[in-house]
Amino acid sequence: MFQTIKTNLLSCLFLLTFLSSCIESNFNDFNVGGNTSSGGSLASFTIVNNHLYAVNSTSIIPIDISDLAKPEPLEIVTIGTGIETIFPYKDQLFIGSNSALFIYDISDPEVPVRTTFFQHATGCDPVVVKDDYAYVTIRDGVSCNNFFRLNVLDIINVADPFNTFLVREIPLTNPRGLATGCNDKLFVCDGPSGLLQFDITDPEDPVLDTTYAQFTANDVLIRDDLLILTGADGIYQFRCTDEELLLLSNVPISL
Amino acid sequence: MILNRIIILIFCSSFLLSCVEDDGSRASRPSGSVNGMSPIYQSEEIAYQISVSEAKDIVNPGKIFTYQNFLIVTIINEGFHLIDNTNPSNPNNMLFVNIPGNTDIAVKDGVFFANNYNDMISFKLESNGGISLIERLSDAMQNGLAPPGNNIYFECVDPSRGVVVGWESRILNRPRCFKQ
Numbered sequence: 001m002f003q004t005i006k007t008n009l010l011s012c013l014f015l016l017t018f019l020s021s022c023i024e025s026n027f028n029d030f031n032v033g034g035n036t037s038s039g040g041s042l043a044s045f046t047i048v049n050n051h052l053y054a055v056n057s058t059s060i061i062p063i064d065i066s067d068l069a070k071p072e073p074l075e076i077v078t079i080g081t082g083i084e085t086i087f088p089y090k091d092q093l094f095i096g097s098n099s100a101l102f103i104y105d106i107s108d109p110e111v112p113v114r115t116t117f118f119q120h121a122t123g124c125d126p127v128v129v130k131d132d133y134a135y136v137t138i139r140d141g142v143s144c145n146n147f148f149r150l151n152v153l154d155i156i157n158v159a160d161p162f163n164t165f166l167v168r169e170i171p172l173t174n175p176r177g178l179a180t181g182c183n184d185k186l187f188v189c190d191g192p193s194g195l196l197q198f199d200i201t202d203p204e205d206p207v208l209d210t211t212y213a214q215f216t217a218n219d220v221l222i223r224d225d226l227l228i229l230t231g232a233d234g235i236y237q238f239r240c241t242d243e244e245l246l247l248l249s250n251v252p253i254s255l
Numbered sequence: 256m257i258l259n260r261i262i263i264l265i266f267c268s269s270f271l272l273s274c275v276e277d278d279g280s281r282a283s284r285p286s287g288s289v290n291g292m293s294p295i296y297q298s299e300e301i302a303y304q305i306s307v308s309e310a311k312d313i314v315n316p317g318k319i320f321t322y323q324n325f326l327i328v329t330i331i332n333e334g335f336h337l338i339d340n341t342n343p344s345n346p347n348n349m350l351f352v353n354i355p356g357n358t359d360i361a362v363k364d365g366v367f368f369a370n371n372y373n374d375m376i377s378f379k380l381e382s383n384g385g386i387s388l389i390e391r392l393s394d395a396m397q398n399g400l401a402p403p404g405n406n407i408y409f410e411c412v413d414p415s416r417g418v419v420v421g422w423e424s425r426i427l428n429r430p431r432c433f434k435q
Contacts, residue, residue: 037327037362039320045361045368052361052368056396057403063375068366071377071390076397081405223321226343230319235328237343248344254312
């Protein structure tokens with residue numbers, strides 16, 4: 001029974017793979033093909049067109065995947081230490097380390113070139129980018145090397161990759177993953193304080209709309225009008241509306 | 256007299272040279288026991304065993320991402336759950352892909368890219384529930400030959416002993432390897 005369902009679903013996966021190549025991509029802010037997985041602010045792998053970029057703790061590892069049957073590793077780009085996350089935006093890779101945000105230009109996808117870096121307080125730091133603003137959370141924690149016990153959301157103007165600057169810093173409790181979407185909203189997982197919903201119509205002045213305090217929020221992903229939240233006890237899915245999130249389902253997490 | 260001095264000089268030089276050779280790495284080799292890291296090995300049969308198993312409960316999830324109508328939930332060092340999310344009101348936990356030492360994945364056109372410890376592997380899920388490995392890029396993640404961190408003495412990796420799956424603290428006697 002299980003085997004039959006699994007077989008059918010896997011067949012669907014491959015059928016969908018073919019079908020979806022005809023469907024228009026909806027990842028407007030991601031310079032990626034519509035037939036590619038899309039991760040959140042905590043990702044350490046990302047695919048941009050025909051290249052896979054992975055980060056280890058010190059470097060970018062670019063791999064040419066234009067021939068999926070024969071991936072070709074390219075020259076590794078050394079950045080520094082404490083590298084954690086990678087987020088693609090336009091022709092750029094935004095790379096979060098535990099002390100800085102690095103921006104690499106990938107106009108030549110085989111050779112990422114650093115345009116700038118934005119030094120910030122030391123801590124774990126997922127990043128997302130929307131409309132020329134980067135949103136970075138910095139939190140303390142066991143593995144975060146954060147000596148200052150700093151927990152903030154930083155908003156950085158990145159319109160000119162050679163001249164980035166901080167426009168706003170908002171103190172939070174213990175922020176982790178974050179995502180933009182759902183009609184100009186920014187969602188920030190603030191650990192025990194829950195999921196925070198900011199209106200970012202004016203990115204330089206985010207307004208905290210709603211706090212969903214019933215969740216211990218770790219990571220959030222938005223695809224179209226679907227918001228997926230990893231909480232402490234389940235993976236919750238919501239439909240975005242103009243006002244608030246409508247809970248659709250919960251896949252429980254075993255404790 | 257002069258001959259003696261030359262002999263002593265040659266003797267000293269050869270001694271110095273042998274010391275340099277012994278160092279073998281950028282830092283000077285310690286003369287006694289020091290704190291350091293030692294690799295934990297596993298056989299290739301176990302470390303490189305990629306497989307699909309039935310859906311199971313989600314425990315300690317890592318990252319989440321979407322691919323087509325699927326939701327993928329990674330479990331650090333173990334692999335990922337594949338959830339059919341065609342109907343987000345009723346997601347269906349389909350199966351689990353076991354990838355030892357995995358920390359992240361990405362997917363393009365049905366091809367999965369994942370790290371298996373320090374290798375990057377690419378594979379497809381077959382409709383019969385199996386896995387077909389496409390490529391294994393050895394040590395593509397570049398983490399394999401030294402422990403994480405800086406200014407650490409460590410026992411040099413001996414690939415003949417298997418795959419390095421982790422590191423443990425040890426007292427090392429005159430270790431040859433050092434990471435700056």
